[in-house]
Amino acid sequence: MPKPSLDPTRAGRYGPDMVKEKKQQQVYTLVVEVGRKTGDGLPKNATGAGLMIYASGVDEAEAVRETVAILKQADLSPLDVQGYGTLDERRDMGHDIPDEEIALMQRAAEENSVIVAQMTPYFGDTDR
Numbered sequence: 001m002p003k004p005s006l007d008p009t010r011a012g013r014y015g016p017d018m019v020k021e022k023k024q025q026q027v028y029t030l031v032v033e034v035g036r037k038t039g040d041g042l043p044k045n046a047t048g049a050g051l052m053i054y055a056s057g058v059d060e061a062e063a064v065r066e067t068v069a070i071l072k073q074a075d076l077s078p079l080d081v082q083g084y085g086t087l088d089e090r091r092d093m094g095h096d097i098p099d100e101e102i103a104l105m106q107r108a109a110e111e112n113s114v115i116v117a118q119m120t121p122y123f124g125d126t127d128r
Contacts (some may be wrong), residue, residue: 023058023059024058025056025057025058025109025112026056026057026058026059026063026086026109027054027055027056027063027086027087027105027106027108027109028054028055028056028057028060028063028064028083028084028085028086029052029053029054029083029084029085029086029087029090029105030052030053030054030055030063030064030067030081030082030083030084031050031051031052031053031081031082031084032050032051032053032067032068032071032078032080032081032082033048033049033050033051033078033079033080033081034048034049034050034051034071034076034077034078034079035047035048035077035079036048036077037075037076037077038075039075040075040076040077041075042121043121043123045123046121046122046123047122047123047124048079048121048122049076049119049120049121049122050119050120050122051071051116051118051119051120052116052117052118052119053067053114053115053116053117054101054104054105054107054108054114054115054117055067055108055113055114055115056108056109056111056112056113056114060083060085063083063114064081064083066114067081067114068081070114087102087105101117104117
């Protein structure tokens with residue numbers, strides 16, 4: 001008895017309507033603000049931090065979801081995420097993007113990953 005075909009182009013329950021077009025991964029620039037959490041690795045007197053991140057995803061929403069999940073796994077506490085779009089979208093907005101940033105974006109694309117390009121700790125007003 002022949003095995004049933006799993007060819008998605010054949011009729012039946014594996015028909016053409018079951019074939020999903022694979023979307024192209026893109027890299028999005030995100031700025032994430034994080035608050036304090038035990039074990040976050042931020043400096044002792046910091047009130048939080050801002051992170052510049054390059055994250056891959058089929059759309060910006062997926063890039064944000066993946067980024068937030070990874071930051072939580074790293075014991076960080078994401079509070080806000082601001083998206084700045086893809087490389088092409090940023091260029092269309094007139095952003096000047098250095099080669100170092102483009103290299104990190106390319107790495108994020110190749111590795112299908114989230115890359116923290118910069119972390120800037122925030123310090124509150126200590127005079128109060």
